[in-house]
Amino acid sequence: MDYKKYILESTGKAIRRHRTTMRLTLLDLEEATGISKGDLSLIERGKKNVEFTTIVRIAFSLGIQVSDLYRITFPEEKAK
Template identity: 45%
Template structure:
């Protein structure tokens, strides 16, 4: 126990697999009928599983996973509460060549995760590529200033300013100012392939 936080057993939620199956199915825009037919189970049984009213066998779960285009490991291995915590000074950090940006990974990896999260330390003079891709992103300026460009419009963002946008839109940023900028970036890009096949782009 850290910081005197009590353990509340009633807060431990075992309703995990069903929600992830439903989320994955809806993400793929598949109906209950389509998935149940592919998995060889009844629509009613799949509905019960998604609502955590029934627990599938591992074999049945494997068939459902295959129908959803993933492996069983996408739905098993529920993380413990402490797994979602990262500690200052212990998080992975990396530089990409001489780009002028240091990345500090804030997000955790667990089955069904949709988000990536980083703190970016952006040196003076850095300018990103202008890009567009699948997903959505949010940036929040912690300190310093950046010039944020969206669909060709350049906007200065300072401490406390944020932007939330569809990543398909042309976007990029730069730091033409004297001070180093720190930015919190959150997005749906699967940067490291932790969530299966996906884009390998880094935050821009």
């Protein structure tokens, strides 16, 4: 399993879930964080690895704890 890819995708999905639950657009989040909507889109799709401080800015702007973005459960791998 590619753990890095899995973590990036899981974190991105969590960001998107929180953003859409709050009925925010990428433009709204861009204005709140100062991160371009293009970069936010890449982050949400798990295509961009960012510094932890960027994740903190996103979480703060969404009004959530950073830990809310990292509730990751790894799928069980089948024995070979």
